[in-house]
Amino acid sequence: MEKYKLQSKIKTKGTAYLYWLCLGGHYLYFRKYFIQILYWITLGGCGVWAFIDFFTMGSKVNKYNSKIYQRIEEIDKRDFEKSLEILKASK
Numbered sequence: 080m081e082k083y084k085l086q087s088k089i090k091t092k093g094t095a096y097l098y099w100l101c102l103g104g105h106y107l108y109f110r111k112y113f114i115q116i117l118y119w120i121t122l123g124g125c126g127v128w129a130f131i132d133f134f135t136m137g138s139k140v141n142k143y144n145s146k147i148y149q150r151i152e153e154i155d156k157r158d159f160e161k162s163l164e165i166l167k168a169s170k
Contacts, residue, residue, distance in 0.1 A: 082154045085147050092140045099136060103129060109143055 090108065099105040103123050106115035123129030132139075 082151055085151050085154075089144050089147055090140050092137050095136050095140050099129075099132060103132075105132065105136065105139075109139065 095105050095108055098108040103118055104115065106112070106118055118124075118128060121128065123132075
């Protein structure tokens with residue numbers, strides 16, 4: 080069940096760019112609320128921060144998703160090991 084929750088948290092680049100276009104809300108999408116407030120207060124670093132984010136958005140999404148994929152992989156490994164233990168116990 081936890082695996083499916085994690086899969087639902089995977090982000091897409093298209094949605095991240097859409098949030099970026101809509102008032103620069105892309106940090107909300109990544110659940111980085113403090114950074115989002117700073118982004119709004121500085122007006123996207125007077126445009127410089129916004130410009131940089133445009134080109135680094137893909138890597139931000141990949142970094143966010145890699146943590147989720149790693150946790151999913153750990154769950155898969157744990158489930159596989161449990162299955163092996165059950166098979167060994169049934170013999």
